[in-house]
Amino acid sequence: xxxxxxxxxxxxxxxxxxxxxxxxxxxxxxxxxxxxxxxxxxxxxxxxxxxxxxxxxxxxxxxxxxxxxxxxxxxxxxxxxxxxxxxxxxxxxxxxxxxxxxxxxxxxxxxxxxxxxxxxxxxxxxxxxxxxxxxxxxxxxxxxxxxxxxxxxxxxxxxxxxxxxxxxxxxxxxxxxxxxxxxxxxxxxxxxxxxxxxxxxxxxxxxxxxxxxxxxxxxxxxxxxxxxxxxxxxxxxxxxxxxxxxxxxxxxxxxxxxxxxxxxxxxxxxxxxxxxxxxxxxxxxxxxxxxxxxxxxxxxxxxxxxxxxxxxxxxxxxxxxxxxxxxxxxxxxxxxxxxxxxxxxx
Numbered sequence: 001x002x003x004x005x006x007x008x009x010x011x012x013x014x015x016x017x018x019x020x021x022x023x024x025x026x027x028x029x030x031x032x033x034x035x036x037x038x039x040x041x042x043x044x045x046x047x048x049x050x051x052x053x054x055x056x057x058x059x060x061x062x063x064x065x066x067x068x069x070x071x072x073x074x075x076x077x078x079x080x081x082x083x084x085x086x087x088x089x090x091x092x093x094x095x096x097x098x099x100x101x102x103x104x105x106x107x108x109x110x111x112x113x114x115x116x117x118x119x120x121x122x123x124x125x126x127x128x129x130x131x132x133x134x135x136x137x138x139x140x141x142x143x144x145x146x147x148x149x150x151x152x153x154x155x156x157x158x159x160x161x162x163x164x165x166x167x168x169x170x171x172x173x174x175x176x177x178x179x180x181x182x183x184x185x186x187x188x189x190x191x192x193x194x195x196x197x198x199x200x201x202x203x204x205x206x207x208x209x210x211x212x213x214x215x216x217x218x219x220x221x222x223x224x225x226x227x228x229x230x231x232x233x234x235x236x237x238x239x240x241x242x243x244x245x246x247x248x249x250x251x252x253x254x255x256x257x258x259x260x261x262x263x264x265x266x267x268x269x270x271x272x273x274x275x276x277x278x279x280x281x282x283x284x285x286x287x288x289x290x291x292x293x294x295x296x297x298x299x300x301x302x303x304x305x306x307x308x309x310x311x312x313x314x315x316x317x318x319x320x321x322x323x324x325x326x327x328x329x330x331x332x333x334x335x336x337x338x339x340x341x342x343x344x345x346x
Contacts, residue, residue: 014049021055022080023217028239029111031076031133032060035215039208045074050097056082057090059108061097066104070323073098073106077133084116091124095317104323109133109314111238117312126315135282136313139298139306140241143271143278150267150305158260158303165261168225170253172265175220175232181209184220184232187248197293209234218245221265223258231258235266242270243279244301263304280306 014034022032030036037047037060045062052059059079064072079090091108098106107129110117143150151159175184185205192199212218216237223231230253234246244266249259270278280301284292287308292298318324 013047015051017055018049018058019215019217022049022058022060022078023237024239025056025080025082026239027082027111028080029077030212030217030236030238030243032058032078032080033212033215033217035211035217036060036076037062039211042207050093052079052090052093053082053086056080057086059090059094061094061106063101070104071101072104072327073101074132075106075108075110077109077111079108079110081110081112084112084120087112087117087120088123091120091126091317095124095126098317099319102319103317104320104327105129105316105318107132107314107316110312112312114310114312121312121315124317126317129314129316131314133314135311137283137285137308137310139280139283139301140309141267141278141280141304141306143267143276147268147271150271151264153305154264155303155305161257161260161303162264165223165257168256170223170225170230170256170258170261172221172223172262175222178206178210180220180222180229181206181213183222183229184209184234184246184248187229187232187250187253188246190250191248195293195296212236219269221262221269223249223253223262223265225252225256225258228252230256231262233262233266235270237273237275238279240276241279242266242273242275242277244281247281259300263301267304278306280304283308285310 014037019033022028023030040062041047045064048061048063050059050061057079059075062074062076066072075094079094081087081090094106094108108126109132182202185202189199209218209220213220218234218236220232220234222229231249232247233244236243236245244263247259253259267278282294283298283301284294287298289295
C-alpha cells in the first residue's frame with residue numbers, strides 16, 4: 001500500500017489490513033472498505049487504495065473514465081484520518097493526485113464536523129460542491145450509559161411506543177440470507193412508494209446489502225408481527241459508530257409501532273457490540289423546516305435522544321476550471337437522458 005495508490009483490478013485487490021484502518025479505526029467508514037470498492041467496480045468505477053500516512057490517513061479513490069480521455073474521482077466519506085491534524089496533509093496529497101491525473105475534479109465528503117473541516121479544505125484548494133451522499137446532518141447518541149439509563153433517556157412518547165410494540169406482539173430478530181434481504185427490500189420499496197423517494201431494483205440492493213453483510217460491515221434486522229416482516233433496518237459499523245443506514249416499515253408495522261421496537265433493538269445491540277456512539281442517519285440541516293422531506297424521520301429519531309452533528313459536505317479539487325464548468329453543464333443533461341432511457345426500458 002503505497003502513497004501512489006494500489007489498484008484493485010479484480011475487486012479483491014485491497015492491501016492487507018486495509019479495512020482495519022479504513023473502516024475499523026475510530027473514524028472509519030464502510031464506504032472506504034474493500035467491499036465498497038468491489039461494489040463500485042461492478043458499476044464501472046476503478047478503485048485505488050491510497051495510503052497517505054502510516055497507518056493513517058488513507059483514502060479509497062474511485063475513478064471514472066469519461067469521453068475524450070477525461071476522468072473524475074470520488075473519495076466516498078473520506079479521507080479517513082486518525083485525528084483532525086492529519087486532514088491538511090491528506091487533502092493536499094489528494095489535490096496533488098487530481099492534478100497529476102488531470103482529473104476534471106476529485107470529490108471528497110468526509111464525515112467531519114464543519115467547524116473542523118472547512119479551513120483545511122479551503123487551504124488545500126477544495127471548494128464546496130454538490131453532494132453525492134444525502135446525509136449532511138445527523139443525530140448521534142453516546143452509548144456509555146447502561147441500557148436502563150438509555151431507555152430512561154428516551155422521550156416519554158417514544159418509551160410508550162417501544163413498550164406498545166411489544167404489547168402488540170412485535171418481535172425483532174437478526175436477519176440472514178437472501179430471503180430476509182428480500183423482505184427488507186420489499187418493505188423498503190413499499191416505504192419509498194409511500195414516502196415518494198426513489199428506490200432501485202432488488203438485484204441492486206441484493207448485491208450491495210449482501211456484499212456488505214458478508215464482509216461483516218452491515219447487519220439486517222427484521223421486526224415481525226404474526227410471523228410476517230413488518231419493519232426492517234440495515235445498520236453499518238463505521239469505526240466506533242453504528243449507523244442506522246436504511247429502514248422501512250409497512251402499514252401493519254406502523255399500526256403496531258414496530259419501527260420503535262426495531263430502532264431500540266438496533267441501539268442496544270450496537271452498545272453490546274462495542275460501539276461507542278449510535279448514528280441515527282440523516283436529519284434536516286435546518287430542523288425547524290417542517291417541509292423538509294427528512295423532517296418526518298427526524299421527528300421519529302429525535303425521540304431516542306442524541307446530539308445533532310453537521311458534516312462539512314462535499315468539496316471538489318478542480319485542476320481544470322474550464323473542463324469543470326463544462327461538466328457542470330453537461331452532467332445534468334446526461335443524467336436526465338439516462339433516467340428517461342431507464343423509464344422507456346421499464
